[in-house]
Structures are given as C-alpha cells and as structure tokens.
Amino acid sequence: xxxxxxxxxxxxALPVMGGLGALWLMGAPVSFLLVNAxxxxxxxxxxxxxxxxxxxxxQRFAIVVLLVLLALPLLTGPYVNGIARWLPLGPxxxxxxxxAIPLLAVLAARDEDYSAxxxxxxxxxxxxxxxxxxxxxxTFAAMGLYNAKRDWKDGVVAGAGFFATLxxxxxxxxxxxxxxxxxxxxxxxxxxxxxxxxxxxxVASFLLILHALLAPMAQRHALAGTLFGFSIAAxxxxxxxxxxxYGAAPILGFAIALxxxxxxxxxxxxxxx
Numbered sequence: 001x002x003x004x005x006x007x008x009x010x011x012x013a014l015p016v017m018g019g020l021g022a023l024w025l026m027g028a029p030v031s032f033l034l035v036n037a038x039x040x041x042x043x044x045x046x047x048x049x050x051x052x053x054x055x056x057x058x059q060r061f062a063i064v065v066l067l068v069l070l071a072l073p074l075l076t077g078p079y080v081n082g083i084a085r086w087l088p089l090g091p092x093x094x095x096x097x098x099x100a101i102p103l104l105a106v107l108a109a110r111d112e113d114y115s116a117x118x119x120x121x122x123x124x125x126x127x128x129x130x131x132x133x134x135x136x137x138x139t140f141a142a143m144g145l146y147n148a149k150r151d152w153k154d155g156v157v158a159g160a161g162f163f164a165t166l167x168x169x170x171x172x173x174x175x176x177x178x179x180x181x182x183x184x185x186x187x188x189x190x191x192x193x194x195x196x197x198x199x200x201x202x203v204a205s206f207l208l209i210l211h212a213l214l215a216p217m218a219q220r221h222a223l224a225g226t227l228f229g230f231s232i233a234a235x236x237x238x239x240x241x242x243x244x245x246y247g248a249a250p251i252l253g254f255a256i257a258l259x260x261x262x263x264x265x266x267x268x269x270x271x272x273x
Contacts, residue, residue, distance in 0.1 A: 016039075016040045016244070017201070019244030021197075023179055028178075032179055044255070059107050060114075062107060070134070073085055073087060073129060098133075098230065101141070102226050110219060119157050126168065129168075130167070135168045140225035144218075144225035145218055148218040177240075180240050180241070182238060214263050216262060230242035
C-alpha cells in the first residue's frame with residue numbers, strides 16, 4: 001500500500017459511498033451511480049498501488065502538466081454562456097479543476113521554493129474560466145499552507161485568491177445541474193436526516209485528511225483546504241459537490257492526490273545508535 005495508507009482509502013471511500021446513497025435516494029439514473037462506483041474502485045486502486053513521484057524534476061514537470069490541464073478548457077471548450085471548465089473526453093466531460101487541483105495543492109506544498117507562485121498560477125487559470133469553486137479550493141489550499149508554514153507569501157496568495165474568487169462568483173454563475181451540484185442542499189430538502197449523515201461523511205473525510213494521514217502538515221492542510229473550498233462553493237452556489245455528487249473528476253483527482261502524499265517519517269533525520 002502507498003503512503004496514504006488506510007486513512008487515505010477511508011477519506012475517499014466515506015464521502016463517495018455516502019454520495020452514492022444520496023444519489024439513489026434522490027432517484028439519480030443508474031448510470032450515474034455506476035460511474036461514481038467505478039471511479040471509486042479505480043481511485044482506491046490508485047491510492048493502494050500507484051508509485052510516488054520522487055524527484056524534484058518529476059514533481060515540477062507534473063505541476064506544469066496540471067496547470068496546463070487546468071487551463072486547457074479555455075482552448076478545447078465546451079463553452080457554456082462563455083464559461084469553460086470542462087475537459088471533453090468522448091461521452092464524458094470532466095471538471096478540470098476538480099481533477100487537477102487536489103494533486104496541484106499537494107505538490108505545491110512539497111515545493112519549498114515555489115509553492116505560492118504555483119497556487120497563484122492556478123488561481124489565475126481559474127479566474128479566466130471563470131470558476132469560483134476552483135478559485136476557492138486554491139485559496140483555502142494557500143490558507144492551509146500558511147497555517148502550516150507561516151510563510152507570508154502563502155498568506156498573500158490566499159488574500160489575492162479570496163478577492164479573485166469574489167470576481168469569479170459574479171461572472172461564473174450557471175444553472176444548477178441535478179445530482180451534480182448543490183447535492184447536500186437538495187438532499188436536505190428531501191430527507192434532513194440523510195443530509196446530516198452525508199455531511200458527516202464529508203466532514204469525516206476532511207478530518208481524516210487533516211489529522212489521520214501520516215504526512216507533513218503542509219500537505220495535509222493544503223489538500224484538506226481544497227476539499228473545504230470545493231464543498232463550501234457547492235453549498236453556497238451552483239457548483240459541483242465534490243465526492244458526494246455525480247462526477248468522476250473529483251473522485252479521481254482526490255485519489256491521485258492521496259496516492260502522492262508523503263510520509264512525515266520520510267523527512268525525519270536519522271539518529272545514529
């Protein structure tokens with residue numbers, strides 16, 4: 001098993017399985033349930049068996065690829081009311097931010113020299129789409145890094161991200177898609193107790209990432225910040241509900257990020273006996 005361990009598996013499985021129950025309760029199409037279940041199975045396999053990115057050169061190459069991936073919808077479309085946030089893959093469209101940002105936050109946290117510019121570049125890409133959910137996820141990732149490292153540059157990025165997200169919010173509103181967006185709010189209307197259970201699954205995932213993973217604080221706080229940002233955006237406006245709503249992108253995005261998180265022990269100095 002890779003470095004995220006059992007805590008990483010549980011952090012992914014709990015909200016996705018809770019979301020499957022919520023989708024079934026709301027009468028979502030069976031195909032939606034199958035897509036999420038298959039993405040969960042693939043994501044758990046990624047966490048359990050994938051190889052970590054070790055060298056700085058490889059990690060920075062991955063960061064460049066993720067930033068390109070985040071901005072790619074601006075070139076490929078599809079556009080909806082002048083907004084482009086999705087990657088077209090045959091019959092599927094994947095939300096670029098939810099696929100790329102979790103791993104981008106983890107790798108930024110691992111980069112001692114360029115964490116702030118990396119997150120700022122991601123916020124700029126989100127601003128052009130515009131995508132307030134991605135902007136908020138990156139903003140809270142920067143806040144998590146500032147809380148862990150107390151580096152003023154991360155604090156500046158968090159402040160800039162907050163104001164940029166407000167602009168994205170005004171320009172990026174789209175009609176809500178059933179079973180994809182505002183899932184927690186919709187479940188609460190139908191069955192408040194089920195909504196409470198679903199919220200508990202999401203909070204448990206957040207706390208597992210924040211406290212249960214054997215990883216450096218900066219990486220845990222950055223990844224937890226992305227989940228918090230995506231989730232807040234989905235409650236406040238018409239943005240996809242990460243991990244609990246229909247969509248493979250956030251499931252795969254968080255699985256890949258969890259598979260690449262470091263063990264804190266790997267940074268501990270060796271003591272001669």
